[in-house]
Amino acid sequence: MAVTLKDVAEMAGVSRSAVSRTFTEGASVSAKVRQKVMEASQALGYSPNALASSLTTGRTKLIGVISDNFHNPVFLEVFDLVTKGLQDRGLRPLLVNLSDEVDPANSVRMLRQYSVDGVIVASSTLPVSFAEAFNSAGVPVVHCFGRHSENPRVNTLGINNFAAGQLAAETLLARGYAKIAFMGGPKSATSTQDRCDGFMAALQAHSAVIHSISYASAYSFEAGRREMLRLIEAGPAQAYFCGDDVLSIGALSAAQTYGLSVPEDIGFLGLNDMEMAQWSNINLTTIHNPIAEVVAKSVDLVVRILADPSQPPEAVLFPGHIVERGSLRPILS
Numbered sequence: 362m363a364v365t366l367k368d369v370a371e372m373a374g375v376s377r378s379a380v381s382r383t384f385t386e387g388a389s390v391s392a393k394v395r396q397k398v399m400e401a402s403q404a405l406g407y408s409p410n411a412l413a414s415s416l417t418t419g420r421t422k423l424i425g426v427i428s429d430n431f432h433n434p435v436f437l438e439v440f441d442l443v444t445k446g447l448q449d450r451g452l453r454p455l456l457v458n459l460s461d462e463v464d465p466a467n468s469v470r471m472l473r474q475y476s477v478d479g480v481i482v483a484s485s486t487l488p489v490s491f492a493e494a495f496n497s498a499g500v501p502v503v504h505c506f507g508r509h510s511e512n513p514r515v516n517t518l519g520i521n522n523f524a525a526g527q528l529a530a531e532t533l534l535a536r537g538y539a540k541i542a543f544m545g546g547p548k549s550a551t552s553t554q555d556r557c558d559g560f561m562a563a564l565q566a567h568s569a570v571i572h573s574i575s576y577a578s579a580y581s582f583e584a585g586r587r588e589m590l591r592l593i594e595a596g597p598a599q600a601y602f603c604g605d606d607v608l609s610i611g612a613l614s615a616a617q618t619y620g621l622s623v624p625e626d627i628g629f630l631g632l633n634d635m636e637m638a639q640w641s642n643i644n645l646t647t648i649h650n651p652i653a654e655v656v657a658k659s660v661d662l663v664v665r666i667l668a669d670p671s672q673p674p675e676a677v678l679f680p681g682h683i684v685e686r687g688s689l690r691p692i693l694s
Contacts, residue, residue, distance in 0.1 A: 364407040373401035424663060425472040425480040427457040429487050432581040433607045435635040435652070439483050439506075442653055446660035452478075459487065465494035472500065479663045481505060485522075485552035486580065489515065496674075501666040505659040508551040513676040516662050518655050520681045522552050525648050526559025529602035529630055532683055534563075537693045538628065540571040542598035544588060544612065546580040546605055556604050556632070573598060577608055585611025593619050593627075600628035600689060606635045609645055613688070628689040632681075644687040651679045 370377045375394055382388035383398040390398075401407070426443050428436055444454045455475055459468055468491060472480060479501040482492045492504035492515040507517040526543075533541045543560045545553035557574060564572055575592060577584035585608035592598075593615060603609040609631035613623060621627045631638060631647035638645040658677060666672060 364405045366407075368405055369398060369401045369407050372405060373397040420478055421476045422452050423455050423475055423477045424452050425457055425475070425477040426454045426483060427459050427468060427472075427480065427487075427491075428483045429459040429462065430484065430580055431458060431460060432579065432583075433605070434637055435606065435633045436483065438635060438652060439656060442656040443481060443483060443660065446656060447663075450660060450664050452663070459484075459491070465491045469494050469498050469500070473498070479503075479667055481659055481663060482507065483659075485519070486547065486550040488551065489517070492517070501663065501670060503659045503662045503666070505655050506552075508555065509678055510676055513674045516659075516666070516674045516676075518658055518662070518675075518677045519679065520650050520655075521678045522555035523559035523562070525632055525650075525681050526556040526561075526602070527563040528559075528648060528681065528683065529556070529632070530560045530563035532630060532689070533600050533602065533628070534567060534570065535692050536600070536628070536690050538598075538600045538690075539569070540599045542573045542575065542592070542601045544585070544592065544601050544603045544608065545574075545576050546584075546608060547578060548576040550580075553604060556602075560602060571598075577611075580605050580607060582607055582611040582614070585609065586615045587611075589615035590618065593621070597621075597627055600624075600630070602630045602632075604632055606631035606633040606638045606645060606647055609647070609688070610637065610643055613643065613645070623688050624690045630689060634684050638684075639686065646686045646689045647684050648681045649684050650681055655679055 366377055366380050370380045375397060379390060379394050380398050382390045383395050424447050430436060447454045455477060462468060480495045482504040485506040489508055492502050495502040496515045503516040506519040543557050545557050547553060564570060575588060577588040589612035603612050609629045612629055616623055616627050631645045634647045634649040637643060638647050
């Protein structure tokens with residue numbers, strides 16, 4: 362039989378309401394009573410029912426964690442960090458897949474059914490309208506890896522994708538490539554647009570450099586491989602900024618299929634610095650995206666908003682940097 366609140370009250374010699382107050386955050390209970398209740402709870406192996414507590418406090422401690430790209434391994438890292446971060450703060454993550462969802466109102470209705478206390482939108486491809494829909498519905502929300510804005514309507518955290526695109530172009534130029542290309546993810550994704558814009562901006566002063574732009578259908582291995590197979594067949598560039606590690610790994614696979622040597626015949630630069638990028642059979646030169654820092658700040662913001670919903674929204678940019686590995690030729694001396 363499960364240990365009940367009544368069992369704890371009887372062993373501790375206190376009322377049931379005293380036990381309830383002991384396990385209710387912010388409730389008034391004396392130190393003496395609290396000690397009795399905690400000792401009895403430990404002896405009996407009692408844990409309070411979280412769902413029952415939510416009926417008393419009006420707070421479920423559920424935080425919706427929503428994304429739309431479960432084909433990109435980098436989000437396994439994100440979800441690992443988000444869920445651990447929330448659990449360490451006494452909150453419970455509710456993971457929601459919004460792949461193919463186009464109406465923000467549907468996601469709001471879904472999360473409201475579970476009475477979530479807040480939401481973390483973990484996506485670089487979902488438009489800001491999703492996060493704004495939760496904000497308009499009165500649900501505290503943080504958009505991590507979202508598009509930066511100088512005047513944000515919701516809390517937004519991530520890297521400067523425009524600057525990352527500039528850094529990518531400068532990195533390829535520093536290695537003496539004369540024919541380079543941007544191969545991004547979905548053209549509709551704001552992260553793709555900003556990375557491409559930064560890439561092209563850095564090339565404005567280099568008119569002699571031949572460049573091109575193309576897009577994969579998704580941020581996935583298969584989409585990156587498929588697009589690179591097409592590009593190689595048509596006549597490849599010397600080096601590509603693929604706009605994402607998983608696209609780059611797909612592109613590396615396509616190069617292997619055609620018997621091209623990396624970096625001697627063709628070079629690749631990724632973005633994210635996910636765990637797979639450092640594997641010896643991949644060895645991808647990439648732009649580091651400080652994922653752990655973005656997630657930690659996102660969790661911290663959710664906790665702060667729950668405590669004080671009146672806080673104005675923040676837009677926080679995190680710096681990226683090049684991680685040298687083996688998929689680009691060396692910098693010219």
